[in-house]
Amino acid sequence: MNWLGKSYAKLLRNLPPKTLLCEDKAHNAKPENANSQNLLIQGDNLEVLKHLKNAYKGRVKMIYIDPPYNTGSDGFVYQDDRKFTPEQLSELAHINLDEAERILKFTAKGANSHSAWLTFMYPRLYIARDLLKEDGVIFISIDDNEVAQLKLLCDEVFGEGNFVEKIIWKKRSGPPNDKKIAAVHEYILIYTKNAQVLSLNLKERNEKQLSRYKNPDNHPKGKWAADNLMANVKGGRFVQSLYFPIRNPITGEEHYPSSNGNWRFNQKKMMNLLENNEIYFGEDGKGRPKLKRFLCDVKNGVTYSTLWDFVPFNNVASAEISNLLGNLNIFDTPKPVDLIKELLALGTNTNDVIIDFFAGSGTTAHSVMQFNAKDGGNRQFILVQLPEKTDEKSEAFKAGYKTIFDITKARIEKSAVKIRQDFPDTQCDLGFKIYQTTDNFRDHSDDEFSLEQATLPFVENLTEAQYHSLLTTWALNDGALLTDPISEVKLGDYTAHLCDKRLYLLETGFTSADLLVFIQKLDSDKDFNPNRVIVFGENMSSAMQQELNQAIETYSNKKNIVLSLIIRN
Numbered sequence: 001m002n003w004l005g006k007s008y009a010k011l012l013r014n015l016p017p018k019t020l021l022c023e024d025k026a027h028n029a030k031p032e033n034a035n036s037q038n039l040l041i042q043g044d045n046l047e048v049l050k051h052l053k054n055a056y057k058g059r060v061k062m063i064y065i066d067p068p069y070n071t072g073s074d075g076f077v078y079q080d081d082r083k084f085t086p087e088q089l090s091e092l093a094h095i096n097l098d099e100a101e102r103i104l105k106f107t108a109k110g111a112n113s114h115s116a117w118l119t120f121m122y123p124r125l126y127i128a129r130d131l132l133k134e135d136g137v138i139f140i141s142i143d144d145n146e147v148a149q150l151k152l153l154c155d156e157v158f159g160e161g162n163f164v165e166k167i168i169w170k171k172r173s174g175p176p177n178d179k180k181i182a183a184v185h186e187y188i189l190i191y192t193k194n195a196q197v198l199s200l201n202l203k204e205r206n207e208k209q210l211s212r213y214k215n216p217d218n219h220p221k222g223k224w225a226a227d228n229l230m231a232n233v234k235g236g237r238f239v240q241s242l243y244f245p246i247r248n249p250i251t252g253e254e255h256y257p258s259s260n261g262n263w264r265f266n267q268k269k270m271m272n273l274l275e276n277n278e279i280y281f282g283e284d285g286k287g288r289p290k291l292k293r294f295l296c297d298v299k300n301g302v303t304y305s306t307l308w309d310f311v312p313f314n315n316v317a318s319a320e321i322s323n324l325l326g327n328l329n330i331f332d333t334p335k336p337v338d339l340i341k342e343l344l345a346l347g348t349n350t351n352d353v354i355i356d357f358f359a360g361s362g363t364t365a366h367s368v369m370q371f372n373a374k375d376g377g378n379r380q381f382i383l384v385q386l387p388e389k390t391d392e393k394s395e396a397f398k399a400g401y402k403t404i405f406d407i408t409k410a411r412i413e414k415s416a417v418k419i420r421q422d423f424p425d426t427q428c429d430l431g432f433k434i435y436q437t438t439d440n441f442r443d444h445s446d447d448e449f450s451l452e453q454a455t456l457p458f459v460e461n462l463t464e465a466q467y468h469s470l471l472t473t474w475a476l477n478d479g480a481l482l483t484d485p486i487s488e489v490k491l492g493d494y495t496a497h498l499c500d501k502r503l504y505l506l507e508t509g510f511t512s513a514d515l516l517v518f519i520q521k522l523d524s525d526k527d528f529n530p531n532r533v534i535v536f537g538e539n540m541s542s543a544m545q546q547e548l549n550q551a552i553e554t555y556s557n558k559k560n561i562v563l564s565l566i567i568r569n
Helices: 006-014 045-056 086-093 097-108 114-131 147-158 267-275 314-325 337-347 363-375 404-422 464-477 512-524 542-559
Strands: 020-023 039-042 060-065 132-142 163-170 185-192 224-227 290-294 353-356 380-385 433-438 487-491 494-499 502-505 532-536 564-568
Touching (some): 006 114, 039 404, 045 114, 045 380, 045 433, 045 464, 060 114, 060 337, 086 097, 114 132, 114 147, 132 163, 147 163, 147 185, 314 337, 314 363, 314 404, 337 363, 353 363, 363 404, 380 404, 433 464, 464 502, 487 512, 512 542, 532 542, 542 564
Parallel strands (some): 039 433
Antiparallel strands (some): 224 290, 487 494, 494 502
């Protein structure tokens, strides 16, 4: 698949993030959030995905996204803040100058063409694939405007052989009257990381399906439903050994398979079934034989079909939001909670991680928490939402929701309250931590940028906010989850931070005396065993760096342990 902008999309995929991550300390310190494993991240989702890819690679079981449909009226226009010159883009993306100029023209003017939409989606899907576990699945909502292009794009990103299915969701009860033929459906494309190991769940039987199973003869195996005893003979293939009479034990009548057919089981198996009263001859005992299919013997559910007309419509989703946020008409096409819960039932188990990087109204978080409350699960959500401004004339803005992120946050909080009311005994995680992307310490223009550069610019005298943003970003980049604890470590008068087995020395003022305390702590504290010391080089003199490096080498050789020094600038 090729389009104008593909080379640029590949470049965006590979560039390191331009931002840092910081936490909302006040929100995260609240009792309901302090120990939560759920995350809501504010920022451009491509930046956030880049921040997450090291720590969360191969950890995510399910991704659900509801991206812009590019209908022409949904507000999608291509936007990014990269400021390349044609010459820079030509060099970085390995394209000619003419193509570079054409790409920059559509990225600058806010295009909404198919090419612009594909350029927007490609790097996000590419990184999303890396986050999935081998048996992970991604569900993508889309309509007819881009479904054909999305299918081709996903075939390239995930592999054509990893296409699972295309769900058709009936989103409204009837067509609007403004068209001759109106769509009442949308699609959900399903792809997996590795189709060879994918295992999807069955759909729980509904009351109508369960009502087929009865036990009129009080059989000890319990409820059963009558099923066909004939084999599914493809092409009229006849098997002589499966053609024999079955004798009705009450009437003595003999029954043969129908013409050009066979029984499903051999004669020995049939005799077994007869002896165990597992063949049914009708209510009067005189009908043709059928198999008693016992509920206890069948799978705990039925296979999902591609037509989903059993979940609520869009208007139900609108009512769900309105009821939580105060009768506000905020979103035109939200997804109902029960739709996402069905996807969770199909694609996840109780301890899985779910990501939605087009969070919108927060339906995915609401669905995960409600599903956990219902089945006692411990699924975790990661939602990402841009702080896109709401229209000043909108009901949302007038109600105090200045950005879509504000709506996402409020929806999660209010749905958690509702779930506590509906499931008072639940022990599931109903909190969430908030992080957000923040500008780097100084403007870092793209004319200074290269693919090899992934370090931070020099900044003197870090503020507390800068310090913690740097610490959070580096810890995440080094493989720590955002919910992993980062603890203070006192080394004399110096404060370091420990995350997993990585010790961060980011502040100024590290001295020889502090180094001595560090070595002593390694000797005396059996719980203190870092394997890497990571230093913000601009805040430590070269002489001190050399002294620290020498001490670490000497100690690790003496103790025969793994301990290394990393200097970052």
